[in-house]
Amino acid sequence: MEAAARRVTIRDIARAAGVSESAVSFALNNRPGVSEETRRRILKVAEDLDWRPNSAARALSAAKTDVVGLVFARPAATLGVEPFFLQLVSGIQTALARSSTALLFQVVEDLSAECELYRRWWAERRVAGLLVVDPRLVDPRPALLAKLGVPALVIGGPCPGGTPSIWVDDAAAMGAIVDHLVGLGHRRIAHIAGLPRLIHTERRVRSFQQAMQRHGLTAEPSLATDYSVEAGAGATRRLLTAPERPTAVIYDNDVMAVAGMSEASKLGVRVPAELSIVAWDDSALCRLTHPQLTALVRDTAAFGARAARRLLGLVGGLPAQDVQDELPRLEPRGSTAPPVGGSG
Numbered sequence: 001m002e003a004a005a006r007r008v009t010i011r012d013i014a015r016a017a018g019v020s021e022s023a024v025s026f027a028l029n030n031r032p033g034v035s036e037e038t039r040r041r042i043l044k045v046a047e048d049l050d051w052r053p054n055s056a057a058r059a060l061s062a063a064k065t066d067v068v069g070l071v072f073a074r075p076a077a078t079l080g081v082e083p084f085f086l087q088l089v090s091g092i093q094t095a096l097a098r099s100s101t102a103l104l105f106q107v108v109e110d111l112s113a114e115c116e117l118y119r120r121w122w123a124e125r126r127v128a129g130l131l132v133v134d135p136r137l138v139d140p141r142p143a144l145l146a147k148l149g150v151p152a153l154v155i156g157g158p159c160p161g162g163t164p165s166i167w168v169d170d171a172a173a174m175g176a177i178v179d180h181l182v183g184l185g186h187r188r189i190a191h192i193a194g195l196p197r198l199i200h201t202e203r204r205v206r207s208f209q210q211a212m213q214r215h216g217l218t219a220e221p222s223l224a225t226d227y228s229v230e231a232g233a234g235a236t237r238r239l240l241t242a243p244e245r246p247t248a249v250i251y252d253n254d255v256m257a258v259a260g261m262s263e264a265s266k267l268g269v270r271v272p273a274e275l276s277i278v279a280w281d282d283s284a285l286c287r288l289t290h291p292q293l294t295a296l297v298r299d300t301a302a303f304g305a306r307a308a309r310r311l312l313g314l315v316g317g318l319p320a321q322d323v324q325d326e327l328p329r330l331e332p333r334g335s336t337a338p339p340v341g342g343s344g
Contacts, residue, residue: 223238257278
């Protein structure tokens with residue numbers, strides 16, 4: 001008996017045309033995302049290969065999609081130790097579940113992989129909308145999302161490009177931290193920041209400089225890190241072994257603050273007598289240290305839930321606009337105190 005001919009697939013067409021599978025899907029479904037020249041070339045290759053659509057798959061793709069996509073382009077190991085992201089995803093999932101919407105979540109290596117995933121998901125009609133995190137100073141995603149026409153919400157904006165966002169006033173939050181430390185008598189204050197390419201990192205660095213200048217103080221350059229335990233410990237060691245070490249350090253997340261406290265202990269620097277420490281994000285980690293860490297407190301899960309509900313509104317046709325979320329409050333705890341000998 002002669003074997004049945006194998007059905008030509010989108011992968012076959014992509015290989016023959018020298019394009020991605022998502023580009024083939026855009027062309028075959030007559031959707032934006034590829035140039036007219038590329039679309040014609042793909043359709044010609046499909047015709048030459050005698051491609052026929054799979055009626056079952058087409059019926060599924062035409063069905064209503066109750067799925068929201070979320071992609072993290074960060075090292076998985078970093079995400080695993082950051083309570084902020086775990087709480088954020090928990091809040092997103094809770095809000096989506098109440099509307100019977102699923103969360104399609106993936107971790108990728110870099111921004112180009114994230115963009116390709118967006119193209120594929122939208123071409124295959126896998127998602128109704130996207131939640132986008134970690135907006136960059138130079139970011140290809142807003143233009144791509146506008147070109148694709150996919151409903152999307154950026155968490156952590158506002159950002160250029162027109163994609164609506166939900167965000168927190170980092171400048172006001174940083175100002176509250178610096179005011180607290182200066183009020184205790186600190187004058188030599190350092191800032192250990194996160195990834196330098198992120199919009200919120202740049203905003204925190206700039207607002208730290210401005211807050212220090214407002215108090216008539218000189219601010220040393222913020223130290224950039226990848227948010228990891230190792231980076232937080234290394235940056236702390238650099239600061240505390242300098243000829244003129246700071247009397248207070250602000251960390252851009254909780255795990256680095258905990259690592260910084262551990263490093264100070266190794267160097268024989270007492271917290272808070274000789275070094276005050278503030279964590280940007282509060283978590284259980286901050287309350288399990290001794291002394292407990294002063295931190296910015298907010299309900300991150302609730303923030304994630306509000307972001308999810310806002311995206312569902314955009315999918316449903318609500319107008320696209322930026323939303324400023326509530327400001328975190330600074331909760332002083334045992335890790336901050338006046339410096340030994342008065343003003344530091």
